Amino acid sequence: MSDRHFEIVIVGAGAAGLAAGLAFARDGYRTALIGPLDSPRDGRTVALLNGSVRFLEALGLWPAIANHAAPLETMRIIDDTGSLFRPPPVAFRASEIDLPAFGFNIENADFVEILAEAARSREGLTLIDGQASSHSGDSELAHVTLGDGGSIAGKLIVAADGRRSRLREEAGIEGRTWSYPQTAVTAILAHVRPHRETSTEFHTRHGPFTLVPLPGHRSSLVWVTSPEHASELSALHDAALALRIERQAQSVLGAMRIDGPRGSFPMTGMAVDRFTAARLALVGEAAHVFPPIGAQGLNLGLRDVAALRDAVIDAGDEGEDPGSSNALRRYQRGRDIDVRLRTAAVDGLNRTLLSGYLPLDFMRGAGLLGLATIGPLRRAVMREGVLPRMGTPRLMQAAV
Template identity: 50%
Template sequence: MGHYDIVIIGAGLAGSLAAIALAREGHRVALVGPRPAIADGRTTALMDQSIEYLKTLDLWDEVAPLTAPLVAIHIIDGTKRLLRAPPVNFRASEVGIEAFGYNIPNAPFLEILERREAALPTLTRLTAAATTFDFADTEVRIGLGDGSTITADLVVGADGRRSPVREAADIGVHTWSYPQAAVVLNFSHELPHQNVSTEFHTESGPFTQVPLPGNRSSLVWVQTPRDAEETLKLPVDLLSRTIEYRMESILGKVAVEGAPQSFPLSGLTARRFGRGRVMLVGEAAHAFPPIGAQGLNLSLRDVMTVVELVGPPSGSRLPADTGDRFDGRRRMDIVSRTASVDLLNRSLLSGFLPVQAMRAIGLQLLSSAGPLRGLLMREGIHPGSALQSLKESLREKISRKSA
């Protein structure tokens, strides 16, 4: 039986990044979970704050060659509704940065993390599944699928929507579903994307192209489940032509690479994000549709909070109330992000004319009002910065009036 300061259950992107971050601090860490049976064909757009964190973990130099910068986001109302919104352009230069973030293919990103895990002396990688959890006053005892047992001061559940850690800790969830599925794939194209992501809002959900290096892009195409099923059946040449048509040929001729994958869309929020010796990160804590590049960025903020709360090794057992403190620290960010993504997605699906009008008016304001657009961009890059910027602006105005 081995004892660790922290055991992380789930070896996806969120769990692997948490393990690396904590092991770099000097903690004895075990990362538990089997390797994925099927390579993840999706990509992840990491925003500026997340990229800065990768740099602190000394990962960015190896990850950067896989990525394409997002210098602008172009939103187009692709619906055929009576009330349509004007196009909206968000440019990173408007808020003084080179790029909002970078788009990274998941599978090679995870391979880089696995190599880094193997090089950290305080990190142990266990590929057996965790099967049992016994929460005692002084430690957590974890039974593994190979018959062995390990113990830990703290457990981080990074084990996805059906999290065994969350269930064992008796933490409930609020779940909901959407009449949607996301088709994801990569494709090459004739014309350069200029590092611009284009998002067409349709009646069934967003159709979003995100740049990859060279004349290549990734696609997240949200459809009805039946349409998604039919899309997966299309021959590659017909699928390529369909994507080109949907994109209004803005990137010229399109050629789909490999086989597309499809994922049903649903939402999940844990009733608590931590309790006692347990903390939940990633989709064990929160899950929502792939809109606005919020998923892994929110998960990385979970990881940052875990590392901050745990602190450097002190030589004594980690506190039994760490999970409760984590819950308090993460609640506002997770709840607000989940609600905003859910509201945006439902506004696209709604056939109710007043809802369509409100959405169109909102996008019109963003299109015409530069300061408002800037505040929204800053909030997307650095959560909480929009409110701070408003406070500072008000202070300056009050100071000028008082002078």
């Protein structure tokens, strides 16, 4: 069977793959996106931070997303560890760094559906509803074999096939994996009191318990806790679970009701030592996985996509094709520090919560106290949390 030829072939139609397809097609690259267009409803939401919002605006997607998303204007952290060095609650306001909101929270399934809808009608983007079974690359071209035996060729393959990426493994890029003694329980909640566009994160000994605003009197829950406790919570019927959540939340949002699907995610991490192989680039969870703390995962994935787009365009300006070593070298250089820093920061914070070791508790408490009281430090941390200052991809910068 003969190859169908594209400039860019993306494998995996999750949020990262769809965003990549839309971004490359927008810039006029003949692009194919391989993978089923579906996203399970599992109570998971994604908080899209400021840089991601700009990127989605540039892709023309923001008005549709904004209809389903709630702004995050304030982020509150409450230490509920019972530690000796318990710092006072800390609140970060987006207005302190001259932003109307840190970002916007939306159900992951809604977000993916909006991207999929846009992808169906995007000129220059061919959707192939199949599974990639293997790939190979040479100095000129890469080929992806489909489950039905067909094959697709491209100058660049983008592996957006998630945490268990088959393409990553085939390309010989080792994914170092680890796990945490934690599971995240997710749910969508309706509540009596308004959230006032504030997300509240209680730091407990088993991990963070976080309520994030959704439109109306609704919020999403990410309750990171021990696997045993998570199983017990997951076995509860909706009314009993809602009561447990309300108690754990110290009734900050009043009485609650489960208002949608629930989910459960074992906490794992994964890091790679390189983001590229011959004619192949990793993006999204194919390149990095860490616990859902601080809303970093998909925001980092969208930065991968926006950075890859810049690398491909810059290599093109020098007469090189999208999968050339020039393009891949630029991409690798741009992603290394950002991904390593985020992975280490999330991992470090999570482990200080779990340890119960006094010196670590002290450091965490002192860190939060410093953030509460030292204005320039707070603002620097807020800016860095929303978007790294160094190497911001062009479509994520203020003036696009």
